Amino acid sequence: MTNSELLQQVRVIDPVSGTDQIADVLIANGTIEAVEENISKLPSKTSVRDCRGLVLGPGLVDLYSHSGEPGFEERETLPSLIQAARSGGFTRVAILPNTTPPLDNPAGLARLQRLAGDITDKLSVPPPLYFWGAITLGVQGQQMTELAELADSGIVGFTDGQPLQNLALVRRLLEYLKTLSKPIALWPEYRELAGNGVMREGINSIRLGLPGNPSISETAALAALLEVVEAVGTPVHIMRVSTGRSVQLIWEAKVRGLPITASTTWMHLLLDTEAISSYNTSLRLSPPLGSPADRAALKRGVQQGIIDAIAIDHTPYSYEEKTVAFGEAPPGAIGLELALPLLWQNLVETGEWSALELWRVLSTQPAVCLKQIPAAIAPGQPAEVILFDPQLTWKVQKQNLKSLSYNTPWLGQDLIGRVIVGVRG
Template structure:
């Protein structure tokens, strides 16, 4: 394997509290060393990234790869190629496939695929995600599951959730909870408020999420288990998690880029890619999510990448299945709506997108420290560009960011020492020379051999 020397970049590695203009040398799939003026040997590929940010590979802890079952929407292969395109070098795949990932052999199926980046299976909490019988958590952990979740559905029974937390705790893995009270949700399809009234769509109150968050915090306290709340979307949920952390409960949580970028007024466009679960909330909720991201209440940003076919989304808003794709726009949407707006620093953004999700899942990613896995994301935070449908590598195109201008773009993704995405690389051109076409990073393109 050829060594890679990354020069000319600004290295941001929150795990080692590094923010410095240094070179990084990768060898044998590991970070060999970093420092100023590293000399490259003969067999080394030197990449001058020309002032771009060099960060640990991003970790997206919440993606739906739809494989097995809906390979028309996404496969493990297409979803991981999309992830590499988005600067993501590790994903945790949710088990709400058909069938659900609820046996060791299905966990092995997810792990055994040849993929450009690392894929970690999350196994179901209950058999068939039906909320009744717990899965064999010890065997699933043994097979390589990194967490348990019935995501897509809440665990309705408090008794089942309590036992799940107890068993997960025994095998040392977190429970990832999709917090939604189905009774309060009713037949709602968007956030309940003025926007739902004006649009004539049935509303889902914030309480539908917050009641479920409160229940699970109480169960986490009584069991002492590790609880992770998925896709936090409301001001009240942020406050509940903040207080639980102050009380010393072992709780972490994530939000998704759409919850700090869009509000329920946007949903009045009836764009079905804006139908998500939980729904896009009010401007006040959005502001509270930003505060939670900045003050450490929210630990991670995950895309909740949820591919759906064009046919399924080309229907009335109420009839569309919930979910939007997001693994490819995770970083640029975060840079545009959190970093450019001054809500968080670049270092905090990298922590939220890489270091902290890796630590929640206890997987060997999220740092550029010498000796760690050579997963690197290089991005230009100042590059403004317009998102187009054909830019995506996902099989699905259900993104509300199509047609919008974002600021910040991934230019190079390296997974375990191999280049898995390179801006402007062409298939018949492996010497790394850049080809100019369309809209480009204003300065020189990154790769020089």
């Protein structure tokens, strides 16, 4: 096995330096040794890979996704989650705490960290799993966890991954967490306003005969949350932004100098309520898909930096759980293996976004939101990189997915673009 590899004439996309260029890249012992127009002088026993037509970019970073393990291993185990992440180009994945039991105490967190460590030690290029610590006991939104103890347990940050309904509790949490210097992610939604809605309220929900969830369930909660953030001053990451009005509220808050970042999910950029006419239960999401105007506003918001990052929110469910009526299906879809090729084909190949813009919000900016150092493609940097073939065609089938679940509206379809190898120094 060689210790060094030359990637010849690969398209290098590096948001940290803002470069998109064709170059030779030499990697040795897990470190990027050189990035030059042409590298002719090589160490002995260097393997050479012709990378014409391929893209080399920093590993992708996922802000929040779900693990089936512990509690629902039939949906996803930690090994299958890691393999799905690797297959999709993700070198860092942050896991939400609503496992069974939830990650609301240091002992439970330590058990899962040990299990993840045992698995990743057996892999040659494992993406590290990071774990969010729960803000409230049982992620029930009622009583604070031992926040200081969790902060010392190696968590990436704090979130329940569920909307908090008690604003007085939110205020106390932000006051307490201000001194702990960990990322805090909150999902604004008022469940009473959402009611039993299973898709975004509007002309399409009426046409399809499905209960509607009004956009104010999100925007009213977001407006209230922003008031609390402004009063307390604790930085907050706003999860799962799904409406155009929310984009406007976030922009206005950033103009006022509020310490916030925000993310939307990849599916909310690609699909809207018009897609739900198929009644495919993999389109049952929470928050629900927005209107076409919402989707357009979200895309603009990401391009303009109002929305800082794209999250995957990988949510696996078994075939049996999703094979029910649309309104009865649990919300969520898988995405770790699908996000990059679909976003690339629908946004980059169409010329709507540049490759740098997409990579920035899938890699660099999510790392910044997690208060991590982004990976970069430069001499002396760890080789936390992936190779992506934007023209490779493959079919989304159970046997072609590393995830144990296959709840996706793209099941059975041909996709163009796939990660072919990942490296982490």
